[in-house]
Amino acid sequence: MVTHLKFVTLDVFTTTPFKGNPLGIVHLPPGSHISQTQKQTIAREFNLSETVFVHDVDPSNDSDPHSRRIDIFMTSRELPFAGHPTIGTANYLHVQGIKKLITKAGPIPIRFSSEEGIVSAAIPHDTHLNSRVFGDIESTLRVASLHPTSEIRSAELEAPLFSIVNGMTFALVCLPCLDLLSKVSPGAFPCAPRDVIDAGWSETFIARYYYVLIGTSLSGSGARTVKLRTRMMEERIEDSATGSAACALASFLALREYSETQILFEITQGVELGRRSDIVVEVRVEVGEDGKKRVKEVQLGGKARQIMEGTLVVPPV
Template sequence: MELPFVTLDVFTTTRYRGNPLAVVTIPAGSPPLSQDQKQTIAREFNLSETVFVHDVPDPESNKQRVIDIFITDAEIPFAGHPTIGTAVFLRPQGVDTLIAKAGPIALVETASGHVQAEIPHNVRQHAKTLADLPAPGPGQFNVDASIRRLERDAPLFSIVNGMTFALINLPDLDNLAQVSLSGTQIPSEQLLDDGWQTGFLSKYFYVFVNQKTENSKTIFSIRSRMMEASFEDPATGSAACALSCYLTLQQPDLQNQIFRFEIDQGVEMGRESNIAVEVALRDSKIDTVKLSGTATQVMHGHVTV
């Protein structure tokens, strides 16, 4: 059996920047892939994520698609750059909803080639921080004492159950350039609240660059980097959503407002990515989270199963 695939660079209009993504289509009527087969294909692509799209027999009338999102060693409920990349790929078919494990994701085309996705969310700030690790692994924290202190005290924040980030606020871009891979995974089972102790946990470093107000909307410009053990991610939409929700909840006025976050990630590794998130509040709680971006296709072909 041969399955068509494309790769796209996501959160960029320039090939070979942004975050690469593989999208594999499972045609309607094809034999289903096992979990092991999907995991093997994701490992073969060896990208941060691979998406499997379940095609439908009636694409003219059915504008929803079920998707499965895999990293190289597990399936995950949601991730941002796979959502945006898959949405851009499927827009010519008129697809307006993706069904991920985390829930349905409504899509809107905001400009030619740009999409906005309403992200399922179940936000939670966990009681512990990295300072509560009973036995930090070798290289778990930065060698610089000031960065190490900020790492240890950073909040652990989930955008959904299974996707959690240590949100580490650094004072300037020089400090952001100094952060390095730890080579050591963070043991989520030792740090996260009961019922939340599985899934993805990594460090998300960020620096405030600018803040302005336009049309009564507060806009934050941010630079960021995402580090997970021995891997740096060029663009992490789920982390950008988590950070945007966390920062929104820190604002002094939590009445019905919309905050916009324009986040540039991957600059230091030569794969600049431009991510936008809008968070709307209702009655002092997160109401909607909307992730925006674009993607450009790089390769296409077939996977033999």
């Protein structure tokens, strides 16, 4: 019976210690049987935005030495996919030759750029723009959950509700300036997801992702780069880096705001927390025979720095 597990922690989307977004990674030895409840207990003990469990394989009996299965847990629930755990784990495992992570949302190929030192992951996506916004159900919202500043409140009511995959949804709140961005804060979501999200998509994690456009440029070859500042708010916490939200925002903007079929998004998050995170998202879109644009590929990229390592006691069953 396994009584102790090895773990490391990393700061993700940075190379500076104690910046970026912390991540716990726990190794599950081959043949170990750790229950969902035990994993959830460990994630609560770390008390980070996410903790990853890596299913290790016996090297002498490894049918796929370039892949590893991972489970991603918040302190309260398991997630099918999340960006910063994916990039952190990809950074940590790529030195072992791992080129693919198997998540509940599907397989995620990873690659390493030795020139830039960035690990990127081909993010699974099944995008969906919800048919309603908060403004459509304003009379039923918990009013105290909306921001008291009128300009922010109006942006919240008009924000598109966009899913990067079924189960991960974000209210994408566009603000005109950094001064307003500095005023947002965590708070309860204004309604239950089922009250506003389309049928078939309402069983979802949902949060508010605020953003300000800093600038956009075109290279000589016509490639577009978009720079953004962001903040992600849940009921009780602010996240210093949110890869899934960054992918959702980049995909939405690529589909709705820009004409290019390949766009690079450089996203800075966590500044207000003193934990600056630098997130890179590259989105490729295609136009179908029906004339509609669709997301073809989403690449999430970033760096990471290991901070701690040790062992933990396996919780009782």
